Amino acid sequence: xxxxxxxxxxxxxxxxxxxxxxxxxxxLRALTALSERSVPTVSSEELATAAGVxxxxxxKDFSYLGSYGTRGVGYDVEYLVYQISRELGLTQDWPVAIxxxxxxxxxxxxxxxxxxxxxRVAALIDADPAMAGTPVAGxxxxxxxxxxxxxxxxxxxxxxxxxPPGAAQQVCDRLVAAGVTSILNFAPTVLSVPEGVDxxxxxxxxxxxxxxxxxQRKAGEDAAAEDEGAPPMRATPxxxxxxxxxxxxxxxx
Amino acid sequence: xxxxxxxxxxxxxxxxxxxxxxxxxxxLRALTALSERSVPTVSSEELATAAGVxxxxxxKDFSYLGSYGTRGVGYDVEYLVYQISRELGLTQDWPVAIxxxxxxxxxxxxxxxxxxxxxRVAALIDADPAMAGTPVAGxxxxxxxxxxxxxxxxxxxxxxxxxPPGAAQQVCDRLVAAGVTSILNFAPTVLSVPEGVDxxxxxxxxxxxxxxxxxQRKAGEDAAAEDEGAPPMRATPxxxxxxxxxxxxxxxx
DNA sequence: ATGCCTTTGTGAACGCGTGCACAAAGATAG
DNA sequence: CTATCTTTGTGCACGCGTTCACAAAGGCAT
Numbered sequence: 001x002x003x004x005x006x007x008x009x010x011x012x013x014x015x016x017x018x019x020x021x022x023x024x025x026x027x028l029r030a031l032t033a034l035s036e037r038s039v040p041t042v043s044s045e046e047l048a049t050a051a052g053v054x055x056x057x058x059x060k061d062f063s064y065l066g067s068y069g070t071r072g073v074g075y076d077v078e079y080l081v082y083q084i085s086r087e088l089g090l091t092q093d094w095p096v097a098i099x100x101x102x103x104x105x106x107x108x109x110x111x112x113x114x115x116x117x118x119x120r121v122a123a124l125i126d127a128d129p130a131m132a133g134t135p136v137a138g139x140x141x142x143x144x145x146x147x148x149x150x151x152x153x154x155x156x157x158x159x160x161x162x163x164p165p166g167a168a169q170q171v172c173d174r175l176v177a178a179g180v181t182s183i184l185n186f187a188p189t190v191l192s193v194p195e196g197v198d199x200x201x202x203x204x205x206x207x208x209x210x211x212x213x214x215x216q217r218k219a220g221e222d223a224a225a226e227d228e229g230a231p232p233m234r235a236t237p238x239x240x241x242x243x244x245x246x247x248x249x250x251x252x253x
Numbered sequence: 254x255x256x257x258x259x260x261x262x263x264x265x266x267x268x269x270x271x272x273x274x275x276x277x278x279x280x281l282r283a284l285t286a287l288s289e290r291s292v293p294t295v296s297s298e299e300l301a302t303a304a305g306v307x308x309x310x311x312x313k314d315f316s317y318l319g320s321y322g323t324r325g326v327g328y329d330v331e332y333l334v335y336q337i338s339r340e341l342g343l344t345q346d347w348p349v350a351i352x353x354x355x356x357x358x359x360x361x362x363x364x365x366x367x368x369x370x371x372x373r374v375a376a377l378i379d380a381d382p383a384m385a386g387t388p389v390a391g392x393x394x395x396x397x398x399x400x401x402x403x404x405x406x407x408x409x410x411x412x413x414x415x416x417p418p419g420a421a422q423q424v425c426d427r428l429v430a431a432g433v434t435s436i437l438n439f440a441p442t443v444l445s446v447p448e449g450v451d452x453x454x455x456x457x458x459x460x461x462x463x464x465x466x467x468x469q470r471k472a473g474e475d476a477a478a479e480d481e482g483a484p485p486m487r488a489t490p491x492x493x494x495x496x497x498x499x500x501x502x503x504x505x506x
Numbered sequence: 507a508t509g510c511c512t513t514t515g516t517g518a519a520c521g522c523g524t525g526c527a528c529a530a531a532g533a534t535a536g
Numbered sequence: 537c538t539a540t541c542t543t544t545g546t547g548c549a550c551g552c553g554t555t556c557a558c559a560a561a562g563g564c565a566t
Contacts, residue, residue, distance in 0.1 A: 019523060025462040029441060043543065052443035056525055063545055071531045071544040088462050089469030096461070103363045107356035113441060113458035118465075133288040157472065158464055181471060182464040188282060188366060190305035198467045200460050203365035208349070209278040209341050211411055212371070214451045216342030218434060219410065234494050272553060296513065309555055316515055324514040324561045 016087075020061045025091045026051045027058065028084045034077050043074035095122035097156045097180075099171050100163030101131060101141050104186060108160060109137035122154040127167065144171075144206075151178035158182045172199075254490045269340075279304045280311065281337045287330050338371075348375035350409045350433075351354035352424050353416030354384060356395050357439055361413060362390035375407040380420065397424075404431035411435045418442045425452075 024054055030050040044062075048055035062068065062075070068083055069075045085091050096114065098105050101124050108114075109121055125138055127144040134141050142150055149154070161179040163171050168187035175183060182198045185191055188206075191199050283303040287295055297315075301308035307432055315321065315328070316501055322328045338344050349367065351358050354377050359369075363373055380397040387394050395403055403409070412433040416424050421440035428436060435451045438444055441459075444452050 019522070021466050022459075022463055024466070025456070025459040028462075030326075030327070030443075043547095045543085050443070054525070056527090057523090059543095060524085067545070069544060070533085072533045072542045074543070078552060087466070089465040090462065091441060092469075094461075094465055094468070103360035107360040108457065110356045111457060113456075113460065116464060117458050119458070119461055141441050157468055158461065172449075182468045184460055190283075190303070194298055196471065200464055202455060202457070202460055203278070203366075204361065205365060205370050205372070206412065207276040207437055207455055208347075208367065208372050209281075209343065209370060210275055211437060211451060211453055212342040212347055213277070213340070215347070215410055215435045218449065270553070297515095298513085309557090312513095312515065312554090313554085320515070322514060323563085324565050325512045327513070336551075 016064045020064055021088075023051075023053065023057075023061055024084050024088055026053070026080065027061070028088070028090075031077055031081045031084070035081055037076055041070075041074045041076055044069075047075065090118040092118065094119050094158055095154045095156045096158045096160060097122065097123040097125060097151060097154070097175075098160045098162060099125045099144075099147070099175065100161060100167070100187075101126040101136055102162060102164075105160075105162035106136050108162060109139065119158075122156055123150045125150060127163075144174075146180045147171075147174050151175065151180060156180060158184070160184045160186070161191075162186045256491065269317045273317055274341075276304070276306065276310075276314055277337050277341055279306070280314070281334065281341070281343075284330055284334045284337070288334055292330055294323075294327045294329055297322075300328065303341060343371040345371065347372050347411055348407045348409045349411045349413060350376040350404060350407070350428075351413045351415060352378045352397075352400070352428065353414060353420070353440075354379040354389055355415060355417075358413075358415035359389050361415060362392065372411075376403045376411055378403060380416075397427075400424075400427050401431045404428065404433060409433060411437070413437045413439070414444075415439045 022055065027047065030047055031042070031202060033050070034047075042050075044055045044059045048058040051058065062080075065083060065087055068080055082091075096119050098108055098121060098214065101109070105126070106126070109124055121137065121139060124139050124141045125144055125147055126132070126141050129143060131141045151159075156178075157180055159172075159175040160181070161168050161171055161175075161183060165187045168189040169191060172183060172185070172191045172193065176193060176197055181196060183191065184201070185199055185201050186204075188203055191201075193199055198252045276402055280300065283300055284295070286303070287300075295303075297308045297312045301311040304311065315333075318336060318340055321333055335344075351361055351374060354362070358377070358379070362377055367374060368417050374390065374392060377392050377394045378397055378400055379385070379394050382396060384394045385396045403413075409431075410433055412422055412428040412435070414421050414428075414436060418440045420436065421442040422444060425436060425438070425444045425446065429446055429450055434449065436444065436446065436453070438452055438454050442451075444454075446452055
């Protein structure tokens with residue numbers, strides 16, 4: 001069980017709470033919009049509503065970065081944009097490799113939100129030899145066989161996995177072996193990575209399932225038992241446990 | 254400020270913590286995999302590692318659902334699959350409409366993970382008249398003008414927004430007016446919705462930015478100031494605040 | 507039937523995140 | 537220069553989520 005860790009960054013990140021880090025991009029986006037409208041300063045109240053958060057939370061978040069901001073006035077937009085960008089590491093160029101050029105991979109390759117934030121799609125990689133050379137979003141797809149070299153040559157440290165679930169772990173291992181230390185995983189798989197490698201997971205169907213839960217709570221509850229097909233009471237398919245007739249514990253709740 | 258709320262479900266959801274709900278799909282996936290391998294029972298320890306979580310957390314999560322599980326043995330896989338599915342509302346059919354059939358919308362329409370979880374893509378909607386009628390993932394794209402009727406006719410209560418950011422709020426309003434009460438938003442926009450409507454947000458570039466932050470912490474820190482272009486010290490572009498010469502507070506940290 | 511062994515279910519402690527509420531800080535007007 | 541007004545920055549309290557650790561519960565062997 002040496003390589004079990006997943007998803008939690010081990011290093012607590014120099015005092016800035018993880019929850020705050022997750023909100024910084026939100027602030028940055030709102031600030032960028034203000035900057036484009038040439039708004040010079042903004043109060044915590046205004047910026048908070050623009051970002052969809054509480055103003056107290058926003059101020060506390062900023063306090064972790066330092067005392068940017070002028071009492072009685074607010075925050076200087078340009079200055080704050082720069083500070084947050086720097087804190088997030090967006091002042092440097094991040095070459096990104098996308099592995100698995102299916103529908104989703106292609107969509108990500110075309111996604112504009114990356115380039116505008118300092119992320120550059122440096123390579124597209126797929127296991128299908130037929131795709132090799134095909135341009136997607138203006139970039140030629142390369143074959144998995146060359147993964148190692150591609151990662152090294154481009155200095156890629158962030159990899160995006162959009163492969164089928166069965167291939168995800170293998171691709172992940174190869175990426176890590178090639179030097180990738182941050183992975184954004186779209187495959188519905190739990191990835192095992194060595195210490196020091198960060199994995200973030202985006203699962204499209206999970207989000208829908210969470211919505212369905214709340215949706216059921218909203219609409220349902222009154223129409224409680226709709227049709228109610230027979231719950232699979234087969235706690236003992238054939239193998240173990242109970243040759244003692246039927247299972248009584250079918251309706252525990 | 255009547256329609257300000259976003260993202261937080263107001264109803265606390267009958268005692269099941271939000272964090273637990275968010276993990277149920279994870280457990281469900283792991284259990285489904287076990288089920289396909291015809292594994293009859295599983296211990297909290299095994300299931301926890303398969304789902305990538307702590308075993309104590311898993312047991313506590315399940316305790317909110319009720320006392321399914323047998324001490325000394327573990328959990329019956331099939332039974333648990335059913336219970337979690339029911340709790341999440343996946344035993345019923347959820348017609349989903351996707352609005353904005355660009356690269357991402359098309360990718361989602363083709364995504365297999367939806368259908369296998371009880372979600373059915375009932376309609377694809379786009380504002381481009383040229384796309385109307387075009388089949389995507391076997392479904393003909395319909396025009397935004399008919400959005401209202403499409404939602405009603407199909408009984409859609411969950412909408413997915415994959416439009417450009419500028420159109421997101423408008424589409425959102427129309428979806429809500431048509432009866433949608435849950436929205437999965439892929440556009441980088443803060444949506445305003447009335448009370449009772451749930452919004453979940455998936456932002457691809459935010460995830461990358463969070464990774465970049467940790468990446469910078471890992472690799473950087475020693476190579477602290479790389480090239481360091483001039484930080485925008487223009488705290489006063491022209492308008493307000495300070496005709497008092499230069500700003501001293503350029504390097505507060 | 508009895509005792510051992512495994513695994514669940516949960517009480518309790520702890521730590522993180524959130525929100526309140528206010529004092530300190532600075533701008534602005536007189 | 538003084539008073540007033542605005543807005544930040546933060547100490548504090550509270551609640552949620554996580555984790556530990558163990559008693560209760562059940563299976564299984566003898």
